[in-house]
Amino acid sequence: MDSFTSFFNSPRTRWKYDALKNFHQISPVVQNHLKLVYFTLCCALVASAVGAYLHLLWNIGGLLTVLGTFGGCIWLMSTPPYEEQKRITLLMATALFQGASIGPLINLAIHVEPSLILSAFVATALAFACFSAAALVAKRREYLYLGGMLSSGLSILLWLHFTSSIFGGSIALYKFQLYSGLLLFVGYVIFDTQEIIEMAHSGDLDYVKHAMTLFTDLVNIFVRILVILLKNSAYRNERKNKKRTE
Template identity: 85%
Template sequence: MDSFTSFFDSSRTRWSYDALKNFHQISPVVQNHLKQVYFTLCCAVVASAVGAYLHVLWNIGGLLTALASIGSYVWLMSTPPFEEQKRVTLLMVSALFQGAYIGPLIDLAIQVEPSLIFTAFVGTSLAFACFSAAALVAKRREYLYLGGMLSSGLSLLMWLHFASSIFGGSIALFKFELYFGLLVFVGYVIVDTQEIIERAHFGDLDYVKHAMTLFTDLAAIFVRILVIMLKNSVEKNEKKNKRRE
């Protein structure tokens, strides 16, 4: 907890217009690499949106699309870096299937309140942009130490989810998984961004793999924000209905 507190405290002193222009620690080669990574990430987000839209039209989302997304990801990671076009295609296919997989959640949001989707996307984009920018303007390797803590937090979430699926879970446990998971993946945006920069400094310019890493973080944040907003909207509607009765 002290580590997260120190992050926010240090961010207060670092956030300024001059700090946002301060990329002197990032070489031009790495800067160009980051441009490729973020452009590819934007394309993956568009592919994911197409996948969600296809589910709304034809109800294709489910276990099969989840397996297809994982299969495409594994195929991508096993493809040599010099087959660039093939790897980009596999990334877009994986993103499309992942979008279809979360399509049922999108469909539910449309039925409850369509504006939640746009609000959740804007909130996700702002959170991702702010924490990614914090990693970019920070000193090199400053937040890489958080990786161990985040891995432990992710393991805890997996065990809690496994236990709740077997023994049953409570509302309190569900809320904890939701909000703690959001905190973990927001933290991963910082760590993964700095790790990408560090790898690029040492010659790892695999922008497809790096874009896939950030896309995974972005999708996890979006799902949790949308679920939180859906839950709050449903509870708000229930309270209104009770008052009317």
């Protein structure tokens, strides 16, 4: 019992707790800005869930919703920051189109194993929360160096995807793109969070644009985790079927 209490009272553990509460480097203005960013992000996730539900009802997800997502992003980024209400509406519409676009994947998961959707969502939320917290408690600008490496990695993945779509690709290459893409967007959570903090310290308090950036990271992480879970579930079912036939 003494060793248990001494662990929580040790200087090393106190340092960990203090680090988790160390937001002194973030000014109150930036803290309020981050609250707005995460609240807007939550609203965008709700809109995305509505879009996925609409696809399940009316099968609206497809090329048009993908184009609507890209168009909404471009329209949002080109709208002046002082048109706040319009930009929020554009963000929610873009999130709704995005949810409808991944609706076919969610529909597939429902038919294969509905619990995979909850598992993917929980895993995405945990990954996002952990890496966002790491960026928040870290020293300012500590992870901004990741930007160049992440951009280079994303460019490599885009070229691999482009070449494999033209010349064909192997299963190993597809798995490499899937898992490395997941790692890249997890890294983007850290980088984008610190970049948002630095931009806010510099006076850029555009919470709609910042929420859009984090929303993009979240969706990409969720899609890749769900695909990985679907592939693992299909592999398990295939092994079960083989054992039954033997």
